[in-house]
Amino acid sequence: MSRRVTWTLLVLTSVLLVLAVVPLAVMMTARERVAYRDSQRAATRVIAAAAEEHLSDHKPAVAMRRELNAAARAGDCAAVYDASARLVASTPCTAAQGEEAREPVAGVLAGHEPEPPENEGRLLAAEPVGEVRRPAGAVVLARSAQPLDARIAAIWGWSAAIGVAGLAATVLLSVRLAHWVSRPLSRLDASARRLGEGALDERADVGPGPPEVRRLSATFNTMAARTEALVHGHRAVIADVSHQLRTPLAALRLRLDVLAAGAEAGTAAELAGAQEEIARLSRLVDGMLAVARAEQATPRPTAVRVDEVAAERVAAWSPVAEERGLRLTCVPGGPELTAALGAGHLEQILDNLIANAVDAVPEGGSITVDHRAAGALARLRVRDDGPGMSAQAKAVAFRRFGNPEARGTGLGLAIVHRLATVNGGTARLEDTPGGGLTVVLDLPLWPAAGHGRGGGPRSLPVLRET
Template sequence: MTRRIALSVLALITALLVLAVVPLGLLMTHHERTSFRQTAEATATAIASAAEEHLSDHHPTAAMLRLLDKSRQQNSCAAVYDTSGRTIAKASCGMPPSADITPQIKAVLTHPETRTVQSGDRLTVAVPIGETGHPVGVTVLSRSTGPLDGRLAAMWGGLAVIGGAGLVAAVLLSVGLARWVGRPLREVDAAAQRLGEGALDERAPVGRGPQEVRRLAATFNTMAGRTQALVHGHRAVVADVSHQLRTPLAALRLRLDLLSADAEADVAAELVGAQEEIARLSRLVDGLLAVARAENAVPRPVAVRLDQLIAERVAAWEPVAAEREVALVASCRAGLSAYAGDGDVEQVLDNLVANALDAVPAGGRVRIEGTTAQDTVRIRVADNGPGMTAEARESAFRRFGATSPGGAGLGLAIVHRLITANGGAVRLEDTPGGGLTAVLELPPVPREHGRNHGRGAAAGDRTT
C-alpha cells in the first residue's frame, strides 16, 4: 500500500508539473521569438526611413550610415538597395548571398510590404523604402538567431531544473505521506499477526498516522484486550474445574478403597464396580480438561522435525506395544519438517497411537509414516484393527462421537482441534486389507525459516 500511495501522489504531482511547466515554456518561447522578430523589423524600418530621406529628399547619408553601423553593433547585417538591386550602402559585415536576397528584393518591390523570412539560423527582414505605391528601394536586415536560441535553451534549462526540483520534492512528499499512512497500518498488521500467534498482551501504537488509522489502532487494542480477558477467563475456569473435580473424585475413590477393605464379599463387588465408574469418570474429566485446554490454547507455530519426533514417540510407546504384543513401526523421510505449535504434534501422535494400540488385537500392527504431498506434509497412523464404519468416521471428531470400550470419546476431538488450529487437516480412512488409518496434513515450514530451523540436525530414514 505504501508503494501505491507514493506512486499515486508522485504521478499526480508530475502531471501538475507537466501541465504547468510545458505551457509556460511554450508561451515564453513564443514571446521571445515574437519580440526578436519585432525588434529586427523595427531596426530595419528605422534604416528604411533614413534611407528614404537620402534617396527621395537627397539628405546626407550620415543618419543612414549611423543606423547601419548601430545594427552591426547589435550583431545584425543591413544593406540598402535601389530598385535595380544596386547596393546603396551596407554595414561592414557578412550578408546572405545575393542569390538568396534578390528574390526577396523583387518580391518587396512588386508588392511593397515588410517581409520576414527565417532560413536556417538567420532571420532576414526586407522593408520597402518610400511610399507604399512607389518604393524607391529596399532595406534588408539579416540577424543571427543564435542569441535567441541560447536564451531559449537557458530558459528551458531553468524550467527543467525547476521541474526536476519539483519532482524531487514530489518524491519526498509522496514517500513521506505514504510512510505516514502505511507505517501505522503495518504496525497494526504485525500486532494482529502476533496476537493471532498467541501473544495476548500485544497492542498496536495509537499515536501515529491519520485519524482514521489511529481509531483503527484503538479499536484493535480494545478487541485485543477483550480477547485477552476472555482467554484468561476460560483458562481460569479450566484451572478451577481441574481443582474442584479432581480432588473430590480422588477423595471418593480413597474412601471406597477403605470401605472395600472391610466389606463383605457381595458389598465389596459393588464397591469395585463403583470404583471402576469413578475411574471412568476421572478419565472423562481428564479428557474434558484436555479438550478445553486444546480449544483455549493459541498455537505459536515453529519448525518441527517430524523424523526425529516420530522416532521419539515410537521409542516411548514401544514398551506398551510390546506388552500388548503389537508391532509398532515407523518410517519418515529424512529431514521432514512441518510448521506447528510446540508440543502439538507429540500430543496428537500420542492420542492416535494410544487409540490404535487399544483397537489392535495381539499380533496386530501399527505403522506411522511421514511423507510430503505437493505443498503439504502428511503423517499416516495406520493399524490393522477392526476399523470404523462410515457413519462412525463421520462423527469421530466430535466430542463423545466415537467411544471405545473404557474410553471417553475425546481423543480424536483433541486431535482434530490441535491439527486444525495449526492450519492443517485430519481425516480417517480405511486401511487396505482392514483397519483404520488417520491421515494428518500439516503446513510445511515457510522458506524464510531456512534450512537450519527445526528440531535438531538432519537425520536419516528410520524404521523401528
Template sequence: MTRRIAWTLLALTSVLLVLAVVPLAVSMTARERVSYRDNQRAATRVIAAAAEEHLSDHKPAAAMRKELDTAARAGDCAAVYDASARLVASTPCTAAARGEEAAELVGKVLAGHEPEPPENEGRLLAAEPAGEVRRPAGAVVLARSAAPLDARIAAIWGWSAAIGAAGLAASVLLSVRLARWVGRPLSTLDASARRLGEGALDERTDVGAGPPEVRRLAATFNTMAARTEALVHGHRAVIADVSHQLRTPLAALRLRLDVLAAGAEEGTATELAAAQEEIARLSRLVDGLLEVARAEQATPRPTAVRVDEVVAERVAAWSPVAEEREVGLSTVSAGPAVTVALGAGHLEQILDNLIANAVEAVPAGGSITLDGRETGGRARVRVRDDGPGMTAEAKAVAFHRFGNPEARGSGLGLAIVHRLVTANGGTARLEDTPGGGLTVVLDLPLWPERGNERGVAWRSLPVDRTADRSR
C-alpha cells in the first residue's frame, strides 16, 4: 500500500509539473524570440532612418556610417541598398547581409512588401525600408547572430528542467513520507489482525500513529480484540464449568447404579443395566457437545503438521478397533511429505472422528481408505468407505449438530470435524464413493514453506482383507 500511495502521488505530481512547467517554458521561449526579433528590427530601423536622410535628402553619410559602426561593434552585419538594389554602404562583415536571401529580402522591401525574415546559418535577417514603405528610397538588411537567443532559450529550458526536477524530488520525499505515515499504521493493524485471527487473543495494535481515521480504526480494533478475548475466555470458562458440573454427577450416578446392580434380583438388575446404558449414552452425548463447543471456540495458532505421519499414527491407533469389527483400514505410503498449517492436535481429532464414524457405519468385510494429494495450492485429504453411504438430504445437514437422524452415535462427529476444519481455514464436503459408500473430502491449507510442492500424491497401501477378517 505504501508503494501504491507513493507511486500515485508521484505520477500525479509529475503530470502537474509537466502541465505547468512545459507550457510556461514554451510561452517564455516564444516571448524571448519575439523580443529578440523586435530588438533586431528596432536596430534595423535606426540604420534605415539614417540611410533615408542620405538617400532621400542627400545629406552627408556620416550619420549612416555612425549607425553602421554601432551595429558592427554590437556584432551585427548590416548593409544599405538604394532604390535600385545597389549596395551603398555596409559593415565590415557583409557576407551575411549580401547573400541570396538578403537580396531577396531587399527586392521584397523595395517592392513595398513586408517580408518574413529567415534564419541563415545561425543568423537572423531583418530588412526595413529607408523612407516610405510603398516608395522606399532604399533598404537596410541587418544580420544578427542567433547564439544569444539560443543561449537565452537554453537557459529558460534549463531553469524549467531544474524547477521540475526540484519539484519532483520534493514530491518524492513528501509522497514517501505521506505513504509511510498512512501505510505503516495500516500494515501494523493488518499484522495485528492476522495474529489475532491465528489465536493471539492478547494482541493489540498501536493507536498513536497515522491519520485520525487510522487511529480511530486502531482503537476500534483494540476494543474489538478485548471484547473477543473476554468473550472467548468466558465461553471457555463456561465449558470448563459445565464439563465439571455435568460429568461429576453422571459419574456418581453411574457408580450408584453399579452398586445397586451388584446385589439386585434378575429383573431389577436388567432394569438397572438399561439405566446404566442410558447413563453411558448421556455421558457420550455430554462429551460430544463439549467437544463441539470447544471446536466452535477454537482460535488455532497454525503449526506445521506432517499429514503422512499423523495419518499413519491414527490408522495404527484405530487398527485394533477396525480388526475387531472385521473392517479393513488402509494407510498411505511415506512419499514426499505434505505439510499443512493446522492447530496443534486438530488433525488428530479430525481423523479420529472421521475414522470412528466410518468404522461405525461400515459393515463387516468393508474397507476404509485414507488417501490424498497436494493440488491447487491445498492439501486434499480423503477418508473413503464402502458402507451404506448417505442420502442427498442427509449429506446437506450432516455437518449440523444432530444433523443425521440415522447416525448410530451421538450425531456430533461431523459437526466437530466441520468446526475444526473451517476454524483452520479449510473446507470439508461429502461425496459418494464410486461403487457405494461415503467419502469425506478435506481441503486444508498448506504450510507456507512447503507451498511450492505440487502434485504429490499418496499411494494407498494394499490391504489383505482376508487377513483382516481372519483376525
C-alpha cells in the first residue's frame, strides 16, 4: 500500500509539473528572445538615426562615430552602408560586414524587412537610414547570442530545479502519508491474524492514524472482546455440561451394574437393555462435546506430513480391520506432502473416517487410503467398497444428526467436515467405482518445505458413523 500511494502521488505530481513548468519555461524563453531582439533593434535604430544626419543631411559624422564607439564598448559590432551598399563606417570588429551582412543590407535598401540571421553565435539586425521605402543607407548590428543563451539556460535550469524540488517534496510527503495510513492498517492486520489464530485476548492499537482507521481499530477491539466473551462462555458451558452429565450417567451405570448382579433372568435382560441405552447416551454426550470443541477450534497451522500420518493411522487400525476380516491399506509410493493443519487434526480426521468405514464395510471388503498433490492442495482419499450412501444421505451427511442412515451417533462426519474447513480445506463424498463410498479431503499445503509434522494430544474422541 505504501508503494502504491507513493507512486500514485509521484506520477500525479510529475504530470502536473510537466504540464505547468514546461509551458512556463517555453513562454519565458520566447519572451527572452523577443526582448533580446527588441533591445538589439533599438540599438541599431539609434545608430541609424545618427547616421541619417551624415548620409541625408551631409553633416559631419561626429554623432555617427560616437554611437559606433558606444556600440563597440557594449560588445556589439556595427557597420553603416550608404544607398549603394558601400561601407561608410564600422566598429573595429568586422562581424557586421562581409557576406553575412550583404543579404540583410540588400533587403533593407530594397525596402524590405529581412529576417535577422544568426551566424557563429551572433545575431544580426539591419535597419534603414531615413525613410523605409527610400532609405539613404542601412545599418547592420551584430550582437553575441551568449547572454541570451545564458538567460535561457538559467530559465530551464531554474525550471528543472523547481521540478526536482517538487518531486522530492512529493516523495517525502507521500512516504509520510503512506506510513501514516498503512502502519495502523498493518498493525490491525497483524492483530486480526493473531485473533484468527486463537489469541482471543489480542487487541488492536488505537494509535496515530486516520480517524477512519482509528474507528476501525476501536470497532475491532469491541468485536474481539465480544468474541472472547462468547468463546469463553461457550467453553464454560461445555465444561459444565461435561461434568454435570457424565457424572450422573456414570453413577446410574454403576447402580444398574449392581442391580443386574443379583437380578433374575427377566429383570437382568431389562437391566442390560437399560445399560445399553445409557452407554449410547454417554457416546452421544461425548459426540456433542466433540462437535462443540471442533466448532470452536481456532488452530495454529503447523507442518504436517500427510504421507506419514496416513501410514501411521492405517498401521494403528490394521489390527481392528483384520479382526473384522477387512483389508485396510495405504497406497505406497505417494508424494511427500506437507500440509498446513492444526496439531493432531489430521489424525482425528483419519481416525473418524477409518472407524466409519470399518463399521460400514462387510467382512471380506477393503478400505484404501491414498494421497496426492492437486495444485496448491494435498488431496487425501479414504475409499471403501461397502454399501455406500444414497444421494439424500450424502447431501446431509456433514450436518449434526443429518444422516438418517447412520449406525452411530451421526456426528463423526460433522467433526471431519469442521476440522477440514477450519484449516482452510474442504471435504466431500463421492461414490466409489464399483460400489462403496469415497471421502475426498483437499487440504492446504504448507507454504515452505517442511519435513516434520505437528503432533499433539488428541482432544476429540473417535465417533463412528456411516
